Amino acid sequence: MADISVHIGDLHLKNPVAAASGCFGYGTEYEDFIDLGKLGAIFVKGITGSKREGNPSPRMVETSSGMLNSVGLQNKGIDYFISDIYPEIQHYNTHIIVNVSGSTIEEYVMVAEKLNDLEKIPAIELNISCPNVKEGGMMFGTHCPSAIEVTTAVRKVYHKTLIVKLSPNVTSISEFARAVEGAGADAVSLINTLLGMAIDAETQEPVLATVTGGLSGPAIKPVALRMVWEVYNSVKIPVIGIGGIMNATDAIEFMLAGATAVQIGTANFIDPRVTVKVINGIEDYLVKKDITDVNDLVGALKIPGQL
Amino acid sequence: MKKQIHDFQIIANRRVNEEYFVLSLSGNRQLPEIKPGQFVQVRVDNAPNTFLRRPFSVYDVDYKKNILYLLIQIVGEGTRILSELKKGEILNLIYPLGNSFSLPDGEKALLIGGGVGVAPLMLLGRWLKEQKKEPVFLFGFRNYGLLVDIDLFTGFGKVHIATDDGSTGEKGLVTQHSFLRKVTGDISMVYTCGPDVMMKAVALWAEKKDIPCEASLENTMACGFGACLCCAQETVHGILHVCTDGPVFNTKELIWQI
Missing domain, CATH: 3.40.50.80 (Nucleotide-binding domain of ferredoxin-NADP reductase (FNR) module)
Structure with missing residues (x-):
């Protein structure tokens, strides 16, 4: 039996497969389908300082091999999370990692400070890359000085594992990875959704109420793989790969590109049991390839002609 | 009711008219109670341009014969592919989803x-x-x-x-x-x-x-079970979701978008 556990900073994951934020609710939505305790971690839905209603409908449109969404960080705020959701999910036999978002640095800091006190939350994922909110969100993730500023500010108050989720909507994602590494991030996760849009030629109107939205699903996988590979070659901290993973082979490709762990997002909507299938598939692959430690896959990409 | 995900076999695909058809589906296990108004999420296989599942209201249930019926209108590629399925083919469903209609006070x-x-x-x-x-x-x-x-x-x-x-x-x-x-x-x-x-x-x-x-409302939804939060419906209580708060709503709560 191969060892499939990995480390993200001080955090020990029983396997490299996690559920991605925004696609997995608070985990409870999937309890009928899988044993959540099998997962390496659950990145729960993005949480902000106060309640957000999210964007108007339509918020979603299917696209070729993917979907565009403009949910807009709908959530009931950090205080509601602490009082009503945390007590319901803290018994999970997996790491609960909270995705943190905000419109101002103060908001990020306030949420991170409150989460620091929750015993069963060992890490946060700083969402500086949500494309669907008017203020903040992606602004912090596409302007390097802002990315440094928010990471530095949160690092000061947050003493557990700090993961920063990067936006692909930049010219050089490695630059941002290096910047947040320098600002104290313990790991980076990438990619968040790619900014896109859909148009209805019949009505000549945009399909989404917000006009633009975030593209996810297998359509973005090649872009995500390239970015993970670039970032892996640019930073020393662990990289968590995200973007269109539908099965174990996709997950293995991300690990070969340099991801220590992966997050599965959109695929959960189509197959709510996909995370567990990916874990099993990785184990099968390791046996087949006679690999005893899953960490040996990380960055093991073989480029012909290069040693 | 616990949500399930199972393969069903197509027992019959009956053309109702030019645009509509009824799929009769049977699984290996006894159907759970499905309440009127609840829906299923159908995975459309072998459809390159159909990525997400398709939500359909349950048309009818025959517990004795263990058959679930779906009435479907052909509107796009996904439903067209479903309309061409033959007896014996397999369809993967997530079900039962959503709330249900309530009982009237009078007769x-x-x-x-x-x-x-x-x-x-x-x-x-x-x-x-x-x-x-x-x-x-x-x-x-x-x-x-x-x-x-x-x-x-x-x-x-x-x-x-x-x-x-x-x-x-x-x-x-x-x-x-x-x-x-x-x-x-x-x-x-x-x-x-x-x-x-x-x-x-x-x-x-x-x-x-x-x-x-x-x-009973319709909305674009990715998951159907409350995770994606895409099927937003404006109501007097704020934004609710068609898949878990609905699809059935008391119309006094709704803020119509038309």
């Missing part, structure tokens, strides 16, 4: 459907009859050729019909049907499913008559 209930929106009203009609209630149907279709299983609905209650072109029943919209003008105090509940404009008009009529009204 008589009016079920108003438009087009493929009649789908959840079959199981609802069956249930109401079982509960010793008296369902009456009022359906709107574009024309005679698009009528759906009127004989089956008639088994649960009287069916009134309106068509756009007058090819059968009364000509015009369901809300213009003479039956509505004759309604006195005996109808204790209105249920509706169909195009938003129709449901909104029905809701306004019911409100004027001071009859409670429930509507």
